[in-house]
Amino acid sequence: MNTATDRAARLDEADDWQIEKAEWLESLDSMATNHDAKHIRELLIDLQQSALKYGVSFDGRALNTPYRNSVPVSEQPVYPGDIDLEQRIENIIRWNAMAMVLQGVDACTGVGGHIATFASAATMMEVGYNHFFRNRSDNYGGDVVNVQPHAAPGTYARAFLEGRLSEAQLKNFRRELADEGGLSSYPHPRRMPELWPNPTASMGLSTATSVYQARFAKYLENRGLKPANGGKIWCFIGDGEADEPEVLGTLSIAARERLDNLVLVVNCNLQRLDGPVRGNGKIIQELERVFRGAGWHVGKVIWGSAWDELLARDHNGALQRRMDEAVDGDYQLYSVMPGDKVREHWVRDDPKLLNLMKTMTDEEVRTIRRGGHDHKKLYAAFADAQNVTGQPSVILVKTIKGYGMGEAGEGLNIAHQKKAMNDDERLQCAHRFGIPLEDEAIRRAEFYMPEEDSPELTYLQQRRAALGGYQPCREVLCSPLTPLAENLFESETHTGDRDLSTTMSLVRMLSKLLREKEVGKYVVPIVPDEARTFGMDGLFRQVGIYSSVGQQYQPVDLGTLASYRESEQGQILQEGICETGAIASFLAAGTAYAHHGVPMIPFYFFYSMFGFQRVGDMIWACADALCKGFLVGGTAGRTTLNGEGLQHQDGHSHVLANSVPSLISYDPAFAYEIDVIVREGIRRMYVEQEDVFYYLTVYNETYAMPSKPVDVDVDAGVLKGIYCFRKTSLDKAAEIHLLGSGSIMTEVIAAQEELERLGHATDIWSVTSYNELYREAMEAEAHNRSNAGESKRKPWISEALEDTNGVFVAVSDYMKVLPESISKWLPGPLTSLGTDGFGLSEDRGVLRDHFQVSKGHIVRAALAATGDKVTDRS
Ligand SMILES: Cc1ncc(C[n+]2csc(CCOP(=O)(O)OP(=O)(O)O)c2C)c(N)n1
Numbered sequence: 001m002n003t004a005t006d007r008a009a010r011l012d013e014a015d016d017w018q019i020e021k022a023e024w025l026e027s028l029d030s031m032a033t034n035h036d037a038k039h040i041r042e043l044l045i046d047l048q049q050s051a052l053k054y055g056v057s058f059d060g061r062a063l064n065t066p067y068r069n070s071v072p073v074s075e076q077p078v079y080p081g082d083i084d085l086e087q088r089i090e091n092i093i094r095w096n097a098m099a100m101v102l103q104g105v106d107a108c109t110g111v112g113g114h115i116a117t118f119a120s121a122a123t124m125m126e127v128g129y130n131h132f133f134r135n136r137s138d139n140y141g142g143d144v145v146n147v148q149p150h151a152a153p154g155t156y157a158r159a160f161l162e163g164r165l166s167e168a169q170l171k172n173f174r175r176e177l178a179d180e181g182g183l184s185s186y187p188h189p190r191r192m193p194e195l196w197p198n199p200t201a202s203m204g205l206s207t208a209t210s211v212y213q214a215r216f217a218k219y220l221e222n223r224g225l226k227p228a229n230g231g232k233i234w235c236f237i238g239d240g241e242a243d244e245p246e247v248l249g250t251l252s253i254a255a256r257e258r259l260d261n262l263v264l265v266v267n268c269n270l271q272r273l274d275g276p277v278r279g280n281g282k283i284i285q286e287l288e289r290v291f292r293g294a295g296w297h298v299g300k301v302i303w304g305s306a307w308d309e310l311l312a313r314d315h316n317g318a319l320q321r322r323m324d325e326a327v328d329g330d331y332q333l334y335s336v337m338p339g340d341k342v343r344e345h346w347v348r349d350d351p352k353l354l355n356l357m358k359t360m361t362d363e364e365v366r367t368i369r370r371g372g373h374d375h376k377k378l379y380a381a382f383a384d385a386q387n388v389t390g391q392p393s394v395i396l397v398k399t400i401k402g403y404g405m406g407e408a409g410e411g412l413n414i415a416h417q418k419k420a421m422n423d424d425e426r427l428q429c430a431h432r433f434g435i436p437l438e439d440e441a442i443r444r445a446e447f448y449m450p451e452e453d454s455p456e457l458t459y460l461q462q463r464r465a466a467l468g469g470y471q472p473c474r475e476v477l478c479s480p481l482t483p484l485a486e487n488l489f490e491s492e493t494h495t496g497d498r499d500l501s502t503t504m505s506l507v508r509m510l511s512k513l514l515r516e517k518e519v520g521k522y523v524v525p526i527v528p529d530e531a532r533t534f535g536m537d538g539l540f541r542q543v544g545i546y547s548s549v550g551q552q553y554q555p556v557d558l559g560t561l562a563s564y565r566e567s568e569q570g571q572i573l574q575e576g577i578c579e580t581g582a583i584a585s586f587l588a589a590g591t592a593y594a595h596h597g598v599p600m601i602p603f604y605f606f607y608s609m610f611g612f613q614r615v616g617d618m619i620w621a622c623a624d625a626l627c628k629g630f631l632v633g634g635t636a637g638r639t640t641l642n643g644e645g646l647q648h649q650d651g652h653s654h655v656l657a658n659s660v661p662s663l664i665s666y667d668p669a670f671a672y673e674i675d676v677i678v679r680e681g682i683r684r685m686y687v688e689q690e691d692v693f694y695y696l697t698v699y700n701e702t703y704a705m706p707s708k709p710v711d712v713d714v715d716a717g718v719l720k721g722i723y724c725f726r727k728t729s730l731d732k733a734a735e736i737h738l739l740g741s742g743s744i745m746t747e748v749i750a751a752q753e754e755l756e757r758l759g760h761a762t763d764i765w766s767v768t769s770y771n772e773l774y775r776e777a778m779e780a781e782a783h784n785r786s787n788a789g790e791s792k793r794k795p796w797i798s799e800a801l802e803d804t805n806g807v808f809v810a811v812s813d814y815m816k817v818l819p820e821s822i823s824k825w826l827p828g829p830l831t832s833l834g835t836d837g838f839g840l841s842e843d844r845g846v847l848r849d850h851f852q853v854s855k856g857h858i859v860r861a862a863l864a865a866t867g868d869k870v871t872d873r874s
C-alpha cells in the first residue's frame with residue numbers, strides 16, 4: 001500500500017472509532033435518563049470487569065469524579081437553621097478571632113497569631129457547631145472535635161460568645177502566664193484540659209490520633225467496655241497538612257476497620273504557609289483519588305449555590321470542562337483578581353462558556369462563592385457523611401485562605417502569617433462583617449459582644465443546648481481504680497535467683513495483670529509486629545488479638561500454646577509494622593479515661609530503638625494529651641542487644657525520655673524493681689489519677705533475678721531512683737560505690753566481686769532512674785532558691801548517699817550523660833561509663849569491652865578513681 005492509501009485507511013478507521021464511541025456514549029445517556037446512579041455504576045463495574053479480560057485496566061483517574069459538589073442539588077437537604085442569623089454570629093466570631101491577634105500586635109508583645117486559617121474555616125466550623133457536633137449524654141457516646149491548630153482563635157472567639165471564656169483571656173491570647181489568665185496558641189489539653197480534646201498543633205498528628213481514637217472506640221464497644229451508642233470523631237485538617245505521612249499513612253486502616261464514626265474534613269484553601277499547595281494541579285482531585293482508593297467515602301464541597309443555576313444550564317459541558325481543567329494556581333488567582341479579568345481568564349476563547357457566563361455581572365463573577373463558604377453546601381456534605389455506614393468519610397472543602405480579610409490577605413501567598421492590619425483594612429473588614437462598633441473601637445480592634453438577650457446569643461445558646469452542650473470540650477468522668485495488691489506479682493519477684501530476663505519478668509506480670517478481676521479487662525497490650533521478640537506470643541491465646549471481624553480463617557498454628565487467635569473481643573492491639581499506629585493506639589487507650597470514662601491501661605511494647613526517635617513527636621503529643629499508661633522499650637541497651645548493629649542498638653532513649661516532662665522513666669535491673677514500678681504507676685495514674693505516664697526499658701539478657709531484699713525498704717529507693725542493692729562483704733566501710741542499671745548490673749556484680757577480692761570494700765547501688773534523681777534534685781534546688789530562709793530541702797540523691805565516702809563509678813547500657821547529670825550531688829568523684837556512640841554488629845561480650853562497660857573496665861575505672869595502681873590483670 002502506498003502512503004496516501006495508508007493514511008486514508010487510518011482516517012476511515014479513526015472515523016469508525018469516533019462513530020462507535022459516540023454510539024456508546026449515547027447509550028449511556030439513554031441509560032442515565034431511565035436508570036439511577038446505582039444502576040449505571042453497576043454497568044460500569046461490569047464493563048470494567050469485562051475489559052480486564054482484554055488486559056485493559058483503568059488508571060488512577062477512574063477514582064475521580066468531576067470537579068463539582070458530591071451532593072447534587074436535587075439531593076440537597078433543606079437547611080435546618082436560620083442562615084442569616086448564623087452568618088451574623090459567624091461574622092462576630094470572625095471579627096473577635098481577628099481582634100485577638102490584632103490586639104496582641106498592637107500591644108507590641110511579639111507573641112504572634114494567625115488570622116487567615118480560621119477565616120477560611122469559619123463557615124464549616126459554624127455549620128458543625130450549630131448542627132452536628134453533639135455532646136455525650138446518657139444515650140449518645142459524644143463527638144470529639146479536633147480543630148485545625150491555626151484556627152484556634154475561632155474556637156476561643158466562639159467560647160467567648162458562649163460565656164466560657166472572659167474578655168481578659170481573649171486579650172491575653174498566647175500569654176498563658178498573664179495575671180488574669182490567658183490562652184494557649186493552639187489546642188493543648190495539658191494547658192486547657194476542659195476545652196481541647198486533643199493536641200493538633202503538630203501537622204499530621206491529629207489525623208493519626210483521630211483514626212486510632214475512632215478505632216479504639218470500636219474496640220471498646222466490641223469488648224463491651226463502652227455502649228455501642230455512637231459518637232463521631234470530627235477531625236479538621238489543612239490541605240497542606242494532608243501531605244504529612246501521618247495523614248496519608250493512616251488512611252487504609254480507617255477503611256479496613258470500617259470506621260464510620262470518623263469524619264475527616266480537609267480545609268482546601270489551596271494554600272499552605274509559603275504558597276499554593278498544588279499550584280500546577282488540583283489538591284481536591286488528588287486527595288479524592290487517594291482517599292477513594294483507600295476505601296473512604298469521599299464528599300466534595302467545591303461550588304457555592306450561586307453556581308447551581310449556571311451548572312444547570314451547562315448542557316454542553318463547557319463549564320464543567322473548564323472547572324476540571326483550571327488548576328489550583330488559576331483558582332487562587334481568581335480569588336484576588338477583579339471580576340472582568342476573572343471572566344477573561346476563565347472564558348478564554350470558548351464562545352459557549354462566554355455565552356453561558358453572560359447572565360452574570362463582573363462583580364457577581366468576582367464574588368461568586370466557593371462551597372466552603374456556603375452553609376447549604378456544607379450542611380449537605382456533613383449530613384451525607386454523618387449517615388455513611390461501614391466506611392470512614394472525608395469531606396474535601398474548597399475555601400479561600402483569609403476569606404473576609406479583603407486586600408489585607410485574602411488569597412494572598414502571605415496570608416498565613418499576616419497578623420498586622422492597618423486602620424483602613426480593619427474598618428473594611430469590620431464593616432463587611434457588619435460589626436456595630438464605633439470606628440475608633442474598630443481601629444483599636446476591640447471585641448464585640450452582643451447583648452445577652454440578643455437574637456444572636458439566644459440562637460447560639462439554643463443550638464448548643466439542643467446538641468447537648470458546648471464543643472469542643474473534654475470532660476473527665478472516670479472512677480479511680482483500687483490499688484493493686486502488694487503481693488500480686490510475688491511469684492515473679494520472689495524468684496530465688498532464677499534466671500530470667502527483665503522482659504520476660506514484665507511479660508509474666510502483664511499476663512498476671514490481665515487475669516486480675518478488677519483491672520484485667522482494662523489492660524491493653526499493644527505491639528507493632530514484635531510480640532514474639534518480646535516473648536509475648538503466649539498472650540495471643542490467653543487474651544486474643546483484637547480484630548473487628550473476628551477470625552475468618554483457621555490459623556496454621558491452631559492447637560499450639562501460642563496460636564494466632566484473632567477475635568472481636570481480643571484484647572491485644574497488634575498494629576503490624578506501624579509504630580505511628582501503635583503509638584496512636586497507645587494515645588487512644590491512654591486517654592480513654594477522658595473520652596469514654598474508662599480507665600484503660602495501655603502497655604505498649606516497642607523495640608526501644610524505634611520508640612522515641614521514630615515517633616517522638618507522638619510521645620510528646622501523648623504528654624500534651626494527658627495520656628496514661630506504660631511505654632516499654634524492649635531489647636534495650638546498646639550492648640545487651642547483641643548482633644544487631646547501629647540501627648537497632650539503643651543507648652540513648654532515656655536521654656530522649658528525659659525531655660518529656662510528664663514521663664517517668666526507669667531502667668530497672670531486677671524483676672522486683674519492675675514490680676514496684678508497675679504497681680506504683682497504676683496507683684499514681686489510675687488510683688490517684690495523676691497526669692503522668694511511664695517509660696521502662698527491659699532487656700533480653702537472661703540472668704539470675706534475686707528475690708527482693710527484705711532487710712531494707714527498697715521500694716522508696718526504686719521509685720525515687722537509687723537504693724543500696726548490695727553492701728560490701730568486707731568488714732569496713734565501702735571506699736568504692738558502683739552505680740549500676742539495667743542489664744549491665746551483671747557486670748557490676750562481677751566487678752564488685754573482683755574489687756573485693758583485691759581488698760577494696762565496694763557497695764553496689766541500683767540506679768533505677770537517673771532522670772528521676774536529676775529532676776527531683778533540680779526541683780529541690782529551685783525550691784530552696786525560692787524559699788530562702790526556710791529549712792532547705794535535701795535532694796534525694798544527696799540523702800541516699802549521705803553517709804558514704806569514697807569514689808563513684810556509674811555504669812549503664814545508656815549514655816554517660818545520664819550519670820553525669822547527677823554528679824554534682826554525689827559526695828565523691830564520679831567516673832561515668834556508658835555506651836555513647838553508634839552500635840556495632842558484635843556479640844555481647846565484645847560490645848561491652850568495646851564500649852568499656854564490662855566488668856574489667858568497671859574494675860579498672862574504680863581502681864583508677866581510688867588512685868590504686870591499675871594492673872593488666874584487673
Ligand atoms: C509538623 C509541623 N510542621 C510544620 C508546622 C508549621 N506550620 C504551621 S501551619 C503550616 C501551614 C498549614 O497549611 P495548611 O495545612 O494548608 O493549613 P491552612 O492554614 O492553609 O488552613 C505550617 C507549615 C507545624 N505546625 N507542624
Ligand SMILES: [Mg+2]
Pocket residue numbers: 238239240241267268269270271272277
Ligand atoms: Mg491550606
